[in-house]
Amino acid sequence: MNANAPMSLYQLVSNNRVDDVIAYLAEQAYVDARDENGCTALMIAIQQNNLTLAKVLIEHGADVNARDVNQLTPYLCAGANGFHALLSLTLAHGADVNSVNRFGGTPLLPSSEKGFLRTVQVSLDARIPVNHANKLGWSALLEAVILGDGGYLYADVIEVLLDAGADIHLQDRDGLSALEHAKALGQHNVVALMTQNEQVKQGYSASLRLVKQHIRQFDYQAALAILTGNRHDFTNLADYFYYCGYLLTELERFEDAIVAYRQGLALSDDKAQFSLYIANCYRLAKQPQLALVEFDNGIAAKPESPFVLYHKSNYLRELGMHEEAVDTMTQLLSQQPHRYDYSFHRANSLRSLGRHDEAIVAIEHAIKHDERNGLYYQHKAKSLEIIGRLEQAIAVINHAIEVCDDCRELFEIKNNLLNE
Structure with missing residues:
Protein backbone atom coordinates (compact mmCIF):
# COMPACT_ATOMS: atom_id res chain seq x y z
CA MET A 1 0.00 0.00 0.00
CA VAL A 100 -25.12 -18.08 19.36
CA ASN A 101 -21.66 -18.55 17.88
CA ARG A 102 -20.77 -21.24 15.33
CA PHE A 103 -20.35 -23.72 18.17
CA GLY A 104 -23.87 -23.01 19.40
CA GLY A 105 -22.71 -21.10 22.47
CA THR A 106 -23.96 -17.90 24.09
CA PRO A 107 -21.54 -15.56 25.94
CA LEU A 108 -22.40 -17.41 29.15
CA LEU A 109 -20.69 -20.62 28.03
CA PRO A 110 -17.14 -19.44 27.19
CA SER A 111 -17.14 -17.03 30.13
CA SER A 112 -18.02 -19.93 32.46
CA GLU A 113 -15.39 -22.10 30.79
CA LYS A 114 -12.66 -19.48 31.26
CA GLY A 115 -13.65 -18.36 34.75
CA PHE A 116 -14.71 -14.83 33.82
CA LEU A 117 -16.94 -14.43 36.87
CA ARG A 118 -18.01 -10.84 36.19
CA THR A 119 -18.94 -11.68 32.59
CA VAL A 120 -20.93 -14.66 33.84
CA GLN A 121 -22.86 -12.35 36.19
CA VAL A 122 -23.46 -9.76 33.44
CA SER A 123 -24.78 -12.57 31.19
CA LEU A 124 -27.09 -13.89 33.87
CA ASP A 125 -28.36 -10.40 34.71
CA ALA A 126 -29.20 -10.00 31.00
CA ARG A 127 -31.25 -13.22 31.25
CA ILE A 128 -29.13 -15.17 28.82
CA PRO A 129 -30.53 -18.71 29.26
CA VAL A 130 -28.57 -20.50 31.98
CA ASN A 131 -29.25 -24.05 30.76
CA HIS A 132 -28.61 -23.52 27.06
CA ALA A 133 -26.31 -26.24 25.67
CA ASN A 134 -23.91 -25.77 22.77
CA LYS A 135 -23.23 -28.20 19.92
CA LEU A 136 -20.83 -30.14 22.12
CA GLY A 137 -23.75 -30.77 24.44
CA TRP A 138 -22.32 -28.63 27.24
CA SER A 139 -24.17 -26.06 29.31
CA ALA A 140 -22.38 -23.26 31.17
CA LEU A 141 -22.36 -25.41 34.31
CA LEU A 142 -20.86 -28.38 32.48
CA GLU A 143 -18.18 -26.10 31.01
CA ALA A 144 -17.30 -24.68 34.44
CA VAL A 145 -17.00 -28.16 35.96
CA ILE A 146 -15.23 -30.01 33.13
CA LEU A 147 -12.83 -27.21 32.20
CA GLY A 148 -12.45 -25.74 35.68
CA ASP A 149 -10.60 -27.04 38.72
CA GLY A 150 -13.15 -26.62 41.51
CA GLY A 151 -10.91 -23.97 43.09
CA TYR A 152 -11.86 -20.56 44.43
CA LEU A 153 -12.74 -18.91 41.13
CA TYR A 154 -14.60 -21.79 39.55
CA ALA A 155 -16.51 -22.54 42.75
CA ASP A 156 -17.76 -18.93 42.70
CA VAL A 157 -18.71 -19.22 39.01
CA ILE A 158 -20.59 -22.43 39.75
CA GLU A 159 -22.31 -20.87 42.76
CA VAL A 160 -23.78 -18.00 40.73
CA LEU A 161 -24.84 -20.42 37.97
CA LEU A 162 -26.61 -22.63 40.51
CA ASP A 163 -28.34 -19.63 42.06
CA ALA A 164 -29.56 -18.70 38.57
CA GLY A 165 -31.15 -22.13 38.13
CA ALA A 166 -28.42 -24.18 36.45
CA ASP A 167 -29.50 -27.82 36.19
CA ILE A 168 -26.98 -30.15 37.87
CA HIS A 169 -28.60 -33.16 36.16
CA LEU A 170 -28.50 -31.87 32.58
CA GLN A 171 -26.49 -34.43 30.61
CA ASP A 172 -23.79 -33.92 27.99
CA ARG A 173 -23.58 -35.95 24.78
CA ASP A 174 -21.89 -38.76 26.69
CA GLY A 175 -24.85 -38.99 29.07
CA LEU A 176 -23.01 -37.50 32.06
CA SER A 177 -24.29 -34.65 34.21
CA ALA A 178 -22.36 -31.80 35.81
CA LEU A 179 -22.83 -33.48 39.19
CA GLU A 180 -21.39 -36.74 37.88
CA HIS A 181 -18.43 -34.94 36.31
CA ALA A 182 -17.73 -33.06 39.56
CA LYS A 183 -17.72 -36.33 41.51
CA ALA A 184 -15.46 -38.05 38.97
CA LEU A 185 -13.03 -35.11 39.01
CA GLY A 186 -12.87 -35.05 42.81
CA GLN A 187 -14.26 -31.52 43.05
CA HIS A 188 -15.66 -32.09 46.53
CA ASN A 189 -16.50 -28.46 47.27
CA VAL A 190 -18.40 -28.22 43.97
CA VAL A 191 -20.34 -31.40 44.78
CA ALA A 192 -21.22 -29.85 48.13
CA LEU A 193 -22.43 -26.67 46.39
CA MET A 194 -24.61 -28.75 44.09
CA THR A 195 -26.11 -30.99 46.76
CA GLN A 196 -25.94 -28.96 49.99
CA ASN A 197 -26.03 -25.40 48.71
CA GLU A 198 -27.69 -23.74 51.69
CA GLN A 199 -25.54 -25.59 54.23
CA VAL A 200 -22.40 -24.51 52.39
CA LYS A 201 -23.51 -20.89 52.39
CA GLN A 202 -24.35 -21.04 56.09
CA GLY A 203 -20.75 -22.01 56.66
CA TYR A 204 -19.51 -18.70 55.23
CA SER A 205 -18.48 -16.06 57.73
CA ALA A 206 -20.64 -12.94 57.91
CA SER A 207 -17.94 -10.88 56.22
CA LEU A 208 -17.51 -13.39 53.35
CA ARG A 209 -21.26 -13.37 52.74
CA LEU A 210 -21.14 -9.58 52.46
CA VAL A 211 -18.11 -9.72 50.18
CA LYS A 212 -19.87 -12.17 47.85
CA GLN A 213 -23.01 -10.03 47.87
CA HIS A 214 -21.07 -6.93 46.81
CA ILE A 215 -19.21 -8.92 44.14
CA ARG A 216 -22.53 -9.85 42.55
CA GLN A 217 -23.49 -6.19 42.57
CA PHE A 218 -20.09 -5.22 41.04
CA ASP A 219 -19.34 -3.03 44.08
CA TYR A 220 -15.73 -4.11 44.39
CA GLN A 221 -14.50 -1.16 46.43
CA ALA A 222 -17.06 -1.85 49.16
CA ALA A 223 -16.25 -5.57 49.05
CA LEU A 224 -12.53 -4.85 49.44
CA ALA A 225 -13.17 -2.55 52.41
CA ILE A 226 -15.23 -5.26 54.13
CA LEU A 227 -12.60 -7.89 53.37
CA THR A 228 -9.59 -5.95 54.61
CA GLY A 229 -11.47 -4.75 57.67
CA ASN A 230 -12.36 -8.30 58.69
CA ARG A 231 -9.19 -10.24 57.99
CA HIS A 232 -9.52 -11.95 61.37
CA ASP A 233 -12.63 -13.77 60.05
CA PHE A 234 -10.44 -15.86 57.74
CA THR A 235 -8.88 -18.82 59.48
CA ASN A 236 -7.37 -19.84 56.13
CA LEU A 237 -5.35 -16.88 54.89
CA ALA A 238 -5.14 -18.33 51.39
CA ASP A 239 -8.90 -17.65 51.17
CA TYR A 240 -8.34 -14.07 52.26
CA PHE A 241 -5.56 -13.41 49.74
CA TYR A 242 -7.58 -14.99 46.93
CA TYR A 243 -10.46 -12.58 47.44
CA CYS A 244 -8.06 -9.65 47.84
CA GLY A 245 -6.49 -10.60 44.53
CA TYR A 246 -9.82 -11.03 42.80
CA LEU A 247 -11.20 -7.68 43.97
CA LEU A 248 -8.00 -5.82 43.13
CA THR A 249 -8.10 -7.39 39.65
CA GLU A 250 -11.63 -6.13 39.09
CA LEU A 251 -10.51 -2.68 40.26
CA GLU A 252 -7.73 -2.93 37.62
CA ARG A 253 -5.04 -2.66 40.28
CA PHE A 254 -3.16 -5.47 38.62
CA GLU A 255 0.20 -5.06 40.35
CA ASP A 256 -1.47 -5.11 43.78
CA ALA A 257 -3.57 -8.09 42.73
CA ILE A 258 -0.47 -10.03 41.71
CA VAL A 259 1.12 -9.31 45.10
CA ALA A 260 -2.00 -10.64 46.86
CA TYR A 261 -2.18 -13.72 44.65
CA ARG A 262 1.49 -14.47 45.27
CA GLN A 263 0.84 -14.36 49.00
CA GLY A 264 -2.04 -16.78 48.49
CA LEU A 265 0.16 -19.00 46.32
CA ALA A 266 2.77 -19.21 49.08
CA LEU A 267 0.13 -20.38 51.57
CA SER A 268 -1.92 -22.70 49.35
CA ASP A 269 -1.42 -26.40 48.68
CA ASP A 270 -2.86 -25.83 45.18
CA LYS A 271 -0.40 -23.42 43.61
CA ALA A 272 -1.59 -24.05 40.04
CA GLN A 273 -4.83 -22.12 40.49
CA PHE A 274 -3.01 -19.07 41.85
CA SER A 275 -0.64 -19.15 38.89
CA LEU A 276 -3.71 -19.01 36.63
CA TYR A 277 -5.03 -15.98 38.52
CA ILE A 278 -1.67 -14.21 38.18
CA ALA A 279 -1.52 -15.08 34.49
CA ASN A 280 -4.94 -13.52 34.00
CA CYS A 281 -3.74 -10.30 35.65
CA TYR A 282 -0.88 -10.12 33.16
CA ARG A 283 -3.33 -10.90 30.35
CA LEU A 284 -5.58 -8.02 31.37
CA ALA A 285 -2.56 -5.75 31.76
CA LYS A 286 -1.61 -6.69 28.18
CA GLN A 287 1.69 -8.31 29.17
CA PRO A 288 1.44 -11.58 27.23
CA GLN A 289 5.01 -12.79 27.77
CA LEU A 290 4.65 -12.55 31.55
CA ALA A 291 1.24 -14.21 31.33
CA LEU A 292 2.71 -17.16 29.39
CA VAL A 293 5.51 -17.53 31.96
CA GLU A 294 2.92 -17.72 34.73
CA PHE A 295 0.87 -20.29 32.81
CA ASP A 296 4.02 -22.40 32.60
CA ASN A 297 4.59 -21.98 36.35
CA GLY A 298 1.09 -23.32 36.95
CA ILE A 299 1.67 -26.27 34.62
CA ALA A 300 4.92 -27.09 36.43
CA ALA A 301 3.18 -26.88 39.81
CA LYS A 302 0.64 -29.54 38.80
CA PRO A 303 1.94 -31.41 35.75
CA GLU A 304 -0.49 -34.28 36.17
CA SER A 305 -3.47 -31.96 35.67
CA PRO A 306 -4.65 -30.67 32.27
CA PHE A 307 -6.29 -27.63 33.88
CA VAL A 308 -3.69 -24.87 33.42
CA LEU A 309 -2.37 -26.39 30.17
CA TYR A 310 -5.85 -26.18 28.64
CA HIS A 311 -6.28 -22.56 29.69
CA LYS A 312 -2.86 -21.74 28.27
CA SER A 313 -4.10 -23.15 24.94
CA ASN A 314 -7.11 -20.79 25.09
CA TYR A 315 -4.79 -17.85 25.63
CA LEU A 316 -2.50 -18.89 22.80
CA ARG A 317 -5.48 -18.94 20.43
CA GLU A 318 -6.55 -15.54 21.73
CA LEU A 319 -3.05 -14.24 20.86
CA GLY A 320 -3.26 -15.82 17.41
CA MET A 321 -0.36 -18.14 18.30
CA HIS A 322 -1.91 -21.15 16.60
CA GLU A 323 1.30 -23.12 16.08
CA GLU A 324 1.89 -23.08 19.83
CA ALA A 325 -1.80 -23.81 20.46
CA VAL A 326 -1.59 -26.91 18.23
CA ASP A 327 1.44 -28.13 20.20
CA THR A 328 -0.39 -27.55 23.49
CA MET A 329 -3.51 -29.40 22.32
CA THR A 330 -1.32 -32.26 21.07
CA GLN A 331 0.21 -32.49 24.54
CA LEU A 332 -3.26 -32.52 26.12
CA LEU A 333 -4.41 -35.28 23.79
CA SER A 334 -1.38 -37.36 24.70
CA GLN A 335 -2.56 -37.17 28.32
CA GLN A 336 -6.28 -37.65 27.60
CA PRO A 337 -6.82 -39.15 24.11
CA HIS A 338 -10.55 -39.63 24.82
CA ARG A 339 -11.13 -35.87 25.07
CA TYR A 340 -12.61 -35.18 21.64
CA ASP A 341 -13.14 -31.53 22.59
CA TYR A 342 -9.34 -31.16 22.65
CA SER A 343 -9.16 -32.69 19.17
CA PHE A 344 -11.86 -30.28 17.99
CA HIS A 345 -9.92 -27.24 19.26
CA ARG A 346 -6.73 -28.62 17.72
CA ALA A 347 -8.52 -28.92 14.37
CA ASN A 348 -9.65 -25.28 14.60
CA SER A 349 -6.10 -24.06 15.14
CA LEU A 350 -4.85 -26.22 12.27
CA ARG A 351 -7.52 -24.67 10.04
CA SER A 352 -6.38 -21.20 11.09
CA LEU A 353 -2.88 -22.18 9.95
CA GLY A 354 -4.20 -23.46 6.60
CA ARG A 355 -3.14 -27.01 7.48
CA HIS A 356 -6.41 -28.52 6.32
CA ASP A 357 -5.29 -32.11 5.74
CA GLU A 358 -4.15 -32.29 9.37
CA ALA A 359 -7.31 -30.51 10.51
CA ILE A 360 -9.39 -33.19 8.76
CA VAL A 361 -7.49 -35.95 10.59
CA ALA A 362 -8.01 -34.13 13.91
CA ILE A 363 -11.73 -33.63 13.36
CA GLU A 364 -12.10 -37.28 12.34
CA HIS A 365 -10.83 -38.16 15.81
CA ALA A 366 -13.70 -36.10 17.28
CA ILE A 367 -16.20 -37.73 14.88
CA LYS A 368 -15.03 -41.17 16.02
CA HIS A 369 -16.06 -40.31 19.57
CA ASP A 370 -19.34 -38.56 18.70
CA GLU A 371 -20.62 -39.77 15.33
CA ARG A 372 -23.96 -37.96 15.55
CA ASN A 373 -22.62 -34.44 16.10
CA GLY A 374 -23.20 -32.35 12.97
CA LEU A 375 -20.72 -29.67 14.11
CA TYR A 376 -17.77 -31.95 13.43
CA TYR A 377 -18.96 -32.89 9.95
CA GLN A 378 -19.46 -29.21 9.14
CA HIS A 379 -15.85 -28.49 10.01
CA LYS A 380 -14.55 -31.45 8.04
CA ALA A 381 -16.60 -30.43 5.01
CA LYS A 382 -15.35 -26.83 5.26
CA SER A 383 -11.72 -27.91 5.15
CA LEU A 384 -12.45 -30.18 2.19
CA GLU A 385 -14.19 -27.32 0.41
CA ILE A 386 -11.28 -24.92 1.01
CA ILE A 387 -8.74 -27.32 -0.48
CA GLY A 388 -10.95 -27.91 -3.52
CA ARG A 389 -12.32 -31.36 -2.72
CA LEU A 390 -15.93 -30.32 -3.25
CA GLU A 391 -17.37 -33.75 -4.05
CA GLN A 392 -15.91 -35.18 -0.87
CA ALA A 393 -17.30 -32.25 1.11
CA ILE A 394 -20.80 -32.95 -0.26
CA ALA A 395 -20.39 -36.66 0.55
CA VAL A 396 -19.46 -35.78 4.14
CA ILE A 397 -22.57 -33.60 4.53
CA ASN A 398 -24.79 -36.28 2.95
CA HIS A 399 -23.48 -38.81 5.47
CA ALA A 400 -24.01 -36.33 8.29
CA ILE A 401 -27.63 -35.79 7.26
CA GLU A 402 -28.19 -39.55 7.57
CA VAL A 403 -26.66 -39.98 11.03
CA CYS A 404 -26.84 -36.68 12.93
CA ASP A 405 -29.34 -35.55 15.53
CA ASP A 406 -30.01 -32.09 14.08
CA CYS A 407 -29.85 -31.62 10.31
CA ARG A 408 -31.21 -28.10 9.78
CA GLU A 409 -27.85 -26.42 9.25
CA LEU A 410 -26.56 -29.42 7.30
CA PHE A 411 -29.22 -29.03 4.60
CA GLU A 412 -28.30 -25.35 4.25
CA ILE A 413 -24.60 -26.21 3.96
CA LYS A 414 -25.38 -28.88 1.33
CA ASN A 415 -27.36 -26.37 -0.75
CA ASN A 416 -24.49 -23.88 -0.57
CA LEU A 417 -22.00 -26.53 -1.69
CA LEU A 418 -24.20 -27.63 -4.57
CA ASN A 419 -24.49 -24.05 -5.77
CA GLU A 420 -20.73 -23.53 -5.98
Missing part, protein backbone atom coordinates in the same frame (compact mmCIF):
# COMPACT_ATOMS: atom_id res chain seq x y z
CA ASN A 2 1.19 3.57 -0.71
CA ALA A 3 2.66 4.99 2.50
CA ASN A 4 0.83 8.27 1.81
CA ALA A 5 -2.54 6.62 1.16
CA PRO A 6 -5.26 7.44 3.71
CA MET A 7 -5.88 4.82 6.37
CA SER A 8 -9.05 2.75 6.29
CA LEU A 9 -11.45 2.76 9.21
CA TYR A 10 -10.10 -0.68 10.25
CA GLN A 11 -6.54 0.66 10.33
CA LEU A 12 -7.53 3.74 12.32
CA VAL A 13 -9.29 1.56 14.89
CA SER A 14 -6.40 -0.92 15.01
CA ASN A 15 -4.00 1.96 15.71
CA ASN A 16 -6.31 3.50 18.35
CA ARG A 17 -6.59 6.78 16.44
CA VAL A 18 -9.68 8.00 18.26
CA ASP A 19 -9.79 11.55 16.87
CA ASP A 20 -9.15 10.30 13.33
CA VAL A 21 -11.91 7.70 13.68
CA ILE A 22 -14.35 10.42 14.75
CA ALA A 23 -13.29 12.60 11.81
CA TYR A 24 -13.61 9.67 9.41
CA LEU A 25 -17.11 8.82 10.62
CA ALA A 26 -18.17 12.44 10.25
CA GLU A 27 -17.44 12.16 6.53
CA GLN A 28 -18.26 8.52 5.79
CA ALA A 29 -21.81 7.23 6.20
CA TYR A 30 -21.14 3.48 6.31
CA VAL A 31 -19.75 2.37 9.66
CA ASP A 32 -20.25 -1.38 9.10
CA ALA A 33 -17.92 -1.92 6.13
CA ARG A 34 -16.10 -5.24 6.48
CA ASP A 35 -12.54 -6.42 5.98
CA GLU A 36 -11.50 -9.67 4.25
CA ASN A 37 -12.54 -11.67 7.35
CA GLY A 38 -15.96 -10.09 7.49
CA CYS A 39 -14.99 -8.04 10.55
CA THR A 40 -16.45 -4.59 11.03
CA ALA A 41 -14.46 -1.83 12.70
CA LEU A 42 -16.51 -2.49 15.83
CA MET A 43 -15.39 -6.12 15.88
CA ILE A 44 -11.76 -4.97 15.70
CA ALA A 45 -12.33 -2.56 18.61
CA ILE A 46 -13.92 -5.38 20.62
CA GLN A 47 -11.04 -7.76 19.87
CA GLN A 48 -8.65 -5.13 21.21
CA ASN A 49 -10.82 -4.51 24.29
CA ASN A 50 -11.04 -0.85 23.28
CA LEU A 51 -14.08 0.51 25.09
CA THR A 52 -13.53 4.12 23.97
CA LEU A 53 -13.57 3.31 20.26
CA ALA A 54 -16.38 0.80 20.65
CA LYS A 55 -18.54 3.55 22.14
CA VAL A 56 -17.66 5.93 19.30
CA LEU A 57 -18.52 3.34 16.65
CA ILE A 58 -21.79 2.32 18.31
CA GLU A 59 -22.77 5.98 18.67
CA HIS A 60 -22.37 6.20 14.89
CA GLY A 61 -24.64 3.22 14.33
CA ALA A 62 -22.29 0.21 14.34
CA ASP A 63 -24.19 -3.08 14.46
CA VAL A 64 -23.43 -5.13 17.59
CA ASN A 65 -24.93 -8.21 15.89
CA ALA A 66 -22.93 -8.06 12.62
CA ARG A 67 -21.41 -11.49 11.90
CA ASP A 68 -17.94 -12.14 10.51
CA VAL A 69 -16.96 -15.12 8.33
CA ASN A 70 -16.78 -17.29 11.48
CA GLN A 71 -20.31 -16.27 12.53
CA LEU A 72 -18.98 -14.25 15.46
CA THR A 73 -20.57 -10.93 16.41
CA PRO A 74 -19.14 -8.07 18.50
CA TYR A 75 -21.55 -9.07 21.27
CA LEU A 76 -20.48 -12.73 21.24
CA CYS A 77 -16.81 -11.79 20.95
CA ALA A 78 -16.99 -9.50 23.99
CA GLY A 79 -18.56 -12.25 26.09
CA ALA A 80 -16.15 -14.97 24.97
CA ASN A 81 -13.14 -12.87 25.93
CA GLY A 82 -14.44 -11.73 29.30
CA PHE A 83 -14.65 -8.09 28.25
CA HIS A 84 -17.54 -7.36 30.58
CA ALA A 85 -17.73 -3.61 29.94
CA LEU A 86 -17.94 -4.21 26.20
CA LEU A 87 -20.50 -6.96 26.72
CA SER A 88 -22.65 -4.56 28.77
CA LEU A 89 -22.25 -1.94 26.06
CA THR A 90 -23.47 -4.28 23.33
CA LEU A 91 -26.36 -5.44 25.51
CA ALA A 92 -27.40 -1.82 26.01
CA HIS A 93 -27.42 -1.31 22.23
CA GLY A 94 -29.54 -4.14 20.93
CA ALA A 95 -27.49 -7.31 21.28
CA ASP A 96 -29.56 -10.39 20.50
CA VAL A 97 -29.32 -12.41 23.72
CA ASN A 98 -30.58 -15.51 21.92
CA SER A 99 -27.84 -15.44 19.28
